[in-house]
Amino acid sequence: MSMNVAIDGPAGAGKSTIAKKVAAKMEYIYVDTGAMYRSLALYFIRKGINKDDEAKISEAVKECDVTIEYEDGQQQVLLNGENVTGLIRTEEVGNMASSSSTYKAVRAKLLDLQRKLASENDVIMDGRDIGTVILPNAQAKIFLTASVDTRANRRYKELKDKGESPDLEKIKKDIEERDYRDSHRDEAPLKQADDAVLVDTSDMSIDEVTDRLIEIIKSKI
Ligand code: DC
Numbered sequence: 001m002s003m004n005v006a007i008d009g010p011a012g013a014g015k016s017t018i019a020k021k022v023a024a025k026m027e028y029i030y031v032d033t034g035a036m037y038r039s040l041a042l043y044f045i046r047k048g049i050n051k052d053d054e055a056k057i058s059e060a061v062k063e064c065d066v067t068i069e070y071e072d073g074q075q076q077v078l079l080n081g082e083n084v085t086g087l088i089r090t091e092e093v094g095n096m097a098s099s100s101s102t103y104k105a106v107r108a109k110l111l112d113l114q115r116k117l118a119s120e121n122d123v124i125m126d127g128r129d130i131g132t133v134i135l136p137n138a139q140a141k142i143f144l145t146a147s148v149d150t151r152a153n154r155r156y157k158e159l160k161d162k163g164e165s166p167d168l169e170k171i172k173k174d175i176e177e178r179d180y181r182d183s184h185r186d187e188a189p190l191k192q193a194d195d196a197v198l199v200d201t202s203d204m205s206i207d208e209v210t211d212r213l214i215e216i217i218k219s220k221i
Pocket of ligand 1: 182
């Protein structure tokens with residue numbers, strides 16, 4: 001049987017950074033489900049669909065085929081055969097993903113793909129509903145979080161390092177709005193599974209969080 005680790009938590013808690021490191025150390029495949037929602041979001045943006053138009057988005061999602069591949073251990077997301085990995089990390093795509101992922105048709109599109117990956121491989125899968133909906137039987141579940149201030153500061157630094165001129169207050173507001181949307185939607189809201197271990201990364205270094213997660217996973221296998 002494959003080994004499944006579910007990591008859920010809000011945007012900016014460090015899920016992908018940590019999950020990648022843990023996956024490399026444990027020789028599991030890292031599956032970034034947010035990237036899948038982002039690739040669909042890119043499609044809706046390209047089609048000029050409004051993020052609140054559930055009917056149009058539910059139609060358009062039928063035209064999408066999302067697959068993933070690994071290049072040098074890095075996840076690549078393909079949207080209708082096009083590698084969109086480098087195009088989905090913008091705020092615009094993130095905001096569209098947060099809105100469109102509230103729709104049933106969008107979530108249904110990705111559910112089978114995510115479950116299939118987990119049934120065929122040892123995976124560390126990160127997202128919002130992995131421990132609660134996608135992989136309720138995952139052997140290890142972690143809920144990774146951090147304060148809004150910490151997450152906003154991390155994002156600010158990330159953008160600054162990229163040469164952009166970010167606005168900290170706006171980042172904070174966006175994070176609060178996204179948290180609210182992700183955790184108050186009807187379909188698969190962001191919430192800690194009953195059997196998930198809570199890890200607050202606000203005052204922890206990346207190495208400390210990585211070690212803590214490996215300790216948790218090893219205690220479950
Ligand atoms: O983790 P991320 O920022 O790349 O995710 C983008 C959006 O996708 C996020 O706001 C909510 C949605 N998402 C989701 O609904 N379920 C997941 N398993 C992963 C992401």
